[in-house]
Amino acid sequence: MIAINNKVRAYIFDYGGTLDTGGRHWGRVLWRAWLQAGIPTDEESFREAYVLAERTLATRPIVRPDFTFRQTLAEKLRLELEHVGGLSYRERVLDIVYEQTRRHTAHSVAVLRQLAARYPLALVSNFYGNLHTVLREFGFDGLFRNVTESAVVGVRKPSPRIFLLAVEALGLQPAEVAVVGDSMEKDIGPAREAGCKTVWMRGEQWAAKAVDESIPDRIINDLEELL
Numbered sequence: 274m275i276a277i278n279n280k281v282r283a284y285i286f287d288y289g290g291t292l293d294t295g296g297r298h299w300g301r302v303l304w305r306a307w308l309q310a311g312i313p314t315d316e317e318s319f320r321e322a323y324v325l326a327e328r329t330l331a332t333r334p335i336v337r338p339d340f341t342f343r344q345t346l347a348e349k350l351r352l353e354l355e356h357v358g359g360l361s362y363r364e365r366v367l368d369i370v371y372e373q374t375r376r377h378t379a380h381s382v383a384v385l386r387q388l389a390a391r392y393p394l395a396l397v398s399n400f401y402g403n404l405h406t407v408l409r410e411f412g413f414d415g416l417f418r419n420v421t422e423s424a425v426v427g428v429r430k431p432s433p434r435i436f437l438l439a440v441e442a443l444g445l446q447p448a449e450v451a452v453v454g455d456s457m458e459k460d461i462g463p464a465r466e467a468g469c470k471t472v473w474m475r476g477e478q479w480a481a482k483a484v485d486e487s488i489p490d491r492i493i494n495d496l497e498e499l500l
Contacts, residue, residue, distance in 0.1 A: 281470055283418075283443050284388065284499070285436065287454035288398035292381040293342075293374050293411075296455045296476025296494070302370065303353070310365045314357045326352035336401035341410050343371055345401060378411035384496040385416050395439045397452070399423040399430050399459070418443060430459040433467035440469065451490070453499070461489050472499070 286292060294302050300323050307319055326349050330336060336345050347367055354360045385394060396417045398404055402424035408414055419442035423429040426438060440447050447468030454460025455474045464471050465488065473489035474496070486492060493499065 281392070281451040282445055282449040283393040283395065283451075285395045285397055285439050285443075285450055285452045285464070285469070286385075286417075287430075287452075287456070287460045288396055288400065288404065290455040290476075291453060291460075291474050292385075292413075292496075293378050294455075294476070295377045295380070296474040298455065298477060298479040300479045301477045302373065303350075303366075306366050306369045306373075307362075309369055310362050312354075312357070312359045312362050312366070314359065318357050319353075322353040322356035325356055326350075330401055331399075336403055338403050339406055340401075340403045342374065342407045343367070343410075345403060345407070346370060346374075375411070378413070381496055382412045382416070384500065385413070387500055389416050393418045393443055395419040395421065395443055397421045397430070397435055397439045430456075431463040433463040436464050436467040436469060440467070453493075453496075457484060457488065465489075 290296065290298055300320070303323060304316060304319050307314070329352055330349060335348055347363065350363045350366055351360065354363050388394065394417050400422045402422065404420060404422045408420070419439055421435060421439040421442065423435065426435065428435040428438065436452060437447065440450050443450065448470070451470040451472055452460060452464035453472040453474060454464070455476055457473065461471045461473050471489040472491045472493060475492050475494050
């Protein structure tokens with residue numbers, strides 16, 4: 274692992290699981306919120322519901338470009354909770370998760386404002402077509418030179434191509450850019466394949482499994498470490 278700040282000219286960030294949860298996989302965030310809300314179900318049923326909702330939102334035009342994060346989360350929870358017969362818990366879980374997200378994004382915005390004074394920043398995300406709305410909602414507007422959203426460009430992570438699109442938009446070479454993300458599979462691996470430097474934001478993962486920490490160029494536990 275090496276220090277890379279003096280070797281890069283720009284940063285590309287993942288959004289979901291990186292800037293909005295502090296490095297925790299969204300599946301873990303939602304499961305803990307289910308537990309906090311007292312939903313009477315088991316983790317296996319939750320995981321089935323989570324995967325079902327993610328696939329549905331990725332393949333059906335449920336989320337409109339003007340949907341806020343709160344509206345998007347409400348639709349996600351509706352799909353999940355209908356699957357387990359717990360729709361009456363939706364507002365309780367929605368309030369829990371939205372407040373957590375608001376706190377995490379406020380921290381991310383504060384760090385990125387400092388970083389943006391020294392480096393061009395870009396964003397690459399698998400999202401639903403409303404990422405610009407969500408970024409405005411949480412105060413990220415104006416921080417990114419370019420936003421590459423899967424639903425808009427027609428390419429999804431883990432394809433390295435989506436990172437190359439962002440690098441090209443920055444007008445740089447891949448080796449001059451560091452990609453920051455929470456997922457080895459969707460961020461670090463494909464970004465490395467694209468030729469970028471990589472910074473893994475270590476956090477609670479979807480599955481408990483060994484991670485090869487020699488793969489990323491740098492590992493952080495908090496965005497502040499980039500400063």
